[in-house]
Amino acid sequence: MNELFRILVLPGDGIGPEVMEQAVRVLKQVSVQAGAHLELEYALAGGCAIDAHGTPLLDETMERARTSHAVLFGSVGGPKWEGLGFDLRPEIAILRLRKELNLFANLRPATLFAPLIEASTLKPEVIRGLDLMIVRECAGGLYFGEPRGIETLADGSKRGYNTETYSTEEIERVGRVAFTLARSRRNEVCSVEKANVTESGLVWREVMTELHKREFADVKLRHMYADNCAMQLVRAPKQFDVIVTGNMFGDILSDLASMLTGSLGMLPSATIGATKTAQSHDQTRFNPAVYEPIHGSAPDIAGKGIANPMAQILSVAMMLRLSLGMPKEAALVEQACIEALADGARTPDLGGNFTTSQVGDAVLTRLEQLAVVST
Template identity: 60%
Template structure:
């Protein structure tokens, strides 16, 4: 039984604490059934940290994250902090963790479960069997490039500046993650950029092409411009296996792909660092749905994305593939029973609360572990 794995839990704001509570119940189940034991601790991030500490994340929490085997993150942000300066917004917590922990590869799966085919706004025959993995570079590109800022020009106008910049090593390391994942899936990578109008995109294409030819000749590599990729994700999403792209395009395309599945409330993500000499890599796992302040505190949030994030954590950080598969099977089971939170509600289904959905998943786990 895996034991003494250090797990830092950062619930955050909005619905973050609500959905995280349902996941901590799964950790208790794993411990009680002698499946796995974790050394867990919690910390404040985002608006919760601003209220208590005056900053979105403290150096102490960053240090604890660096000393953990994995970080399970909820969500941050809310309208009460919208008027804060750009350098003190709650979202800086996640950007700081990515930068300080070197979490450069964001993995966002977009999978359509059979029970939720009708939840997608796309036709069932378009999304049936959809299983995409988007690998987004997450510590470079336009979100981190310099120079950046807002300046006042000589004529009194203001100008906003952001810089898209990538180095060979940054491109190559995230492309390796995509190629390695493809080897475990269907063996296909589509690299996405704007090489036709951006020098950074041209370099991206050149580096990925050279890496594929040199180290991954068994993986089929294709290239696509980002605007075309967005169109193709709506027209024929099943043509893709693994998509690898930069920070900005990955941010946009992964949200687009998520809506092919029907709801942001269903999708997890992982952000991985580079493995050290022992093979250990820092990693953070979070749902992609955000803090959803409009429904926070109402007990109606969907906890399944956070639950799937835990499954990704077990698979990628602790090599607990069987346990991860059991959690995913439990989630599928409750959906097949017709249980739905409001975001995925369909005619003829049973609407449940956050707590009821979490309890149903744990009951399904009890049956599967029997």
């Protein structure tokens, strides 16, 4: 491969740097095996950027993200920065990346790897073969709606307020991502909202219905209230193929879905926007895009070397597939993770005693073996 891929690496806070180190090791090995050329740039984001520069994300870092093929993001935040105002909280880093890069769809796969079937708290027969995708709208809704703020009332008490708002354009663009993904999977979409109690939910349902009728009639569509969806994910999760929902519900439901797979440390994510067609290949790519695990910075275990790096490594696999046009290599990374888990390479969250780096070693060993077989 002659193409040069520019990757911005933002390790973040807490366990972020620890799991990112293993993910980058995997990415470098893949690049060597595939003959790909990588240019990795590192920068601060989140709490560490606040400590060093007084802001969660420097303008300079934002510009690097714009000119990158993809951003590999760690986890940010922690108790150290909880007392800061909303304009300085570490999470502003990821929110700013999404907003200014016009990334509006967060893809969160919940796939149960066979070796982990006993790690889930649900019965094996309920979750065996689980493979669902949550498409979360991530540039609008309650997290971005205006007006928002905190005010002091006449009696001295405080009132916090946020606005849940969605437009036709915002709903249609994330809906198209969900319907398109479904066509390459089991061809089913479940649209989730609260149309029974919110106007924004009612508009969401109406727009999704019209979009489906107009452009995606070949895909099966059903609607479900968010509270029922949460219950159904625990009762019968395999009924779902692609779930598409708004920002807040997507945030909550994807965390719930992560535990179906055995651990929050197993779920990667991709945040994408408009597609671009690569010049040298007939492929649709998302450039730029942001790839990150959905787990937090876990400050309680930071520095102990026991954080699960699988979600960060699997985020690399998503990046290879969606932004770098390397689906074969992405599949090899995923298979290497499955085989490493089958060999017992598990951190304490999965009931094992491997360290973070030992799990990375196991994945690299399997990746090397699989590369030999594939050639």
